[in-house]
Amino acid sequence: MRMVVLGLGYLGATHAACMAELGHEVLGIEVIPEKRAQLAAGEVPFYEPGLPELLRRHIDSGTLRVSDSYAEAADFADVFFIAVGTPQKKGEYSADLTFVDAAVEELVPLLSRDALILGKSTVPVGTTERLSERVDDLAKDVKVEIAWNPEFLREGYAINDTLHPDRVVLGAFGGGRAEETCREIYQKIIDENTPFLLTDPPTAELVKTSANAFLATKISFINAIAEVCEAAGADVKAIADAIGYDARIGRRFLNAGLGFGGGCLPKDIRAFMARAGELGAAEALSFLREVDNVNMRRRTRMVEVAREVCGGTLLGKRIAILGAAFKPESDDVRDSPALNVAGQIQLQGASVSVYDPRAMENSRRQFPTLDYATSAIEACEAADAVLVLTEWDEFLRLQPSDISPVVRNKNIVDGRLCLNAAAWKKDGWSYRG
Numbered sequence: 307m308r309m310v311v312l313g314l315g316y317l318g319a320t321h322a323a324c325m326a327e328l329g330h331e332v333l334g335i336e337v338i339p340e341k342r343a344q345l346a347a348g349e350v351p352f353y354e355p356g357l358p359e360l361l362r363r364h365i366d367s368g369t370l371r372v373s374d375s376y377a378e379a380a381d382f383a384d385v386f387f388i389a390v391g392t393p394q395k396k397g398e399y400s401a402d403l404t405f406v407d408a409a410v411e412e413l414v415p416l417l418s419r420d421a422l423i424l425g426k427s428t429v430p431v432g433t434t435e436r437l438s439e440r441v442d443d444l445a446k447d448v449k450v451e452i453a454w455n456p457e458f459l460r461e462g463y464a465i466n467d468t469l470h471p472d473r474v475v476l477g478a479f480g481g482g483r484a485e486e487t488c489r490e491i492y493q494k495i496i497d498e499n500t501p502f503l504l505t506d507p508p509t510a511e512l513v514k515t516s517a518n519a520f521l522a523t524k525i526s527f528i529n530a531i532a533e534v535c536e537a538a539g540a541d542v543k544a545i546a547d548a549i550g551y552d553a554r555i556g557r558r559f560l561n562a563g564l565g566f567g568g569g570c571l572p573k574d575i576r577a578f579m580a581r582a583g584e585l586g587a588a589e590a591l592s593f594l595r596e597v598d599n600v601n602m603r604r605r606t607r608m609v610e611v612a613r614e615v616c617g618g619t620l621l622g623k624r625i626a627i628l629g630a631a632f633k634p635e636s637d638d639v640r641d642s643p644a645l646n647v648a649g650q651i652q653l654q655g656a657s658v659s660v661y662d663p664r665a666m667e668n669s670r671r672q673f674p675t676l677d678y679a680t681s682a683i684e685a686c687e688a689a690d691a692v693l694v695l696t697e698w699d700e701f702l703r704l705q706p707s708d709i710s711p712v713v714r715n716k717n718i719v720d721g722r723l724c725l726n727a728a729a730w731k732k733d734g735w736s737y738r739g
């Protein structure tokens with residue numbers, strides 16, 4: 307089937323390449339010229355394992371093309387995925403839907419035959435209904451249906467999550483061709499016995515925001531327990547292991563540490579709270595404010611721990627920060643806890659040297675005033691404390707003997723509880739988790 311993907315960021319570029327992999331003919335539309343040029347040349351402008359190979363293969367074969375022309379898009383297909391960003395509004399909790407609205411406003415007047423728009427971006431409940439009215443106003447003598455088909459992929463596993471998702475959710479108004487078309491698009495996926503859940507649009511929108519709210523809550527729950535553990539001298543990792551054996555609880559997303567960040571969870575729980583407030587249901591989600599608070603408190607606590615291990619002040623100290631991406635296997639530094647901590651430590655008078663295996667370019671762009679090293683060992687040179695803030699494999703493999711010769715003081719802070727504490731202590735390091 308022919309289809310268009312509007313917006314070629316983390317979600318859209320992956321979706322476009324994966325749709326080509328499923329055998330479809332895909333045209334991707336991207337507004338940023340540099341991104342477009344890279345993608346058209348078969349290069350991925352961000353780090354996502356496996357995506358460069360997949361993208362190149364489909365660009366080379368011509369099953370995936372890239373353009374900036376909405377006229378070309380309207381001419382090319384009658385199925386359109388919206389994959390543009392929905393960031394947090396500046397100074398507000400709610401989602402900024404400017405990009406989603408702009409895509410619809412630009413596309414629909416150009417359509418000269420009946421079409422289906424499938425939203426993949428994460429949007430507040432009620433968006434499909436609002437856009438549906440707008441689409442009716444904008445469509446010229448054609449029937450344009452809009453439905454929401456939220457995306458659950460995780461960065462770092464995006465291809466597998468797109469090609470083999472846990473479920474496909476479609477929120478459609480009914481009476482149109484959304485269900486039939488989606489079943490055709492995702493036939494190979496559905497044939498693997500992947501659940502296909504057909505709902506109305508508000509339910510589909512809420513499935514996505516509820517999933518993210520639950521995951522954020524799970525992380526903040528264990529981090530709240532970690533605060534109590536710190537006060538009581540208990541071991542939060544052992545608690546997570548023990549409660550995680552209970553199938554009703556489960557061990558995943560119970561890793562205490564520096565908390566969540568990135569381009570989704572923080573802004574999605576805030577947008578969810580804002581939307582619930584608009585709907586008069588603010589009280590129902592008041593606990594999410596605490597989820598957010600617990601999460602942000604982890605960052606402040608990490609700075610305090612760094613200060614403590616440096617003898618009570620960060621002034622004039624050298625701090626090595628290992629990790630900048632919001633999680634491993636990604637170069638995404640949007641709302642990165644690691645960079646937030648690095649920035650706060652620098653503001654308290656320390657010199658900070660940051661190293662990340664993949665996120666250096668994005669970090670430099672976002673925090674140009676931090677110092678960056680070209681390797682973990684270089685970052686640790688003359689350090690008074692080494693902070694591991696993203697659990698990259700490279701840092702898990704790091705041996706105390708690799709950096710002992712270069713640091714000034716053997717202080718290590720494990721912000722993700724991912725290191726072998728005993729090994730570091732055995733080598734004479736002071737270890738804080």
Ligand SMILES: NC(=O)c1ccc[n+]([C@@H]2O[C@H](COP(=O)([O-])OP(=O)(O)OC[C@H]3O[C@@H](n4cnc5c(N)ncnc54)[C@H](O)[C@@H]3O)[C@@H](O)[C@H]2O)c1
Nearest residue numbers: 313314315316317336337390391392405409427428457461
């Ligand atoms: N990144 C993820 O892991 C992930 C997972 C699930 C859902 N989502 C959701 O998907 C959406 C996109 O997220 P992302 O991380 O890919 O963001 P992103 O910022 O990486 O990508 C968005 C892209 O859309 C482009 N764009 C903006 N306006 C456009 C327009 N009018 N026409 C064409 N292109 C346009 C931007 O230039 C950008 O390249 C968000 O709603 C996000 O919450 C993201």
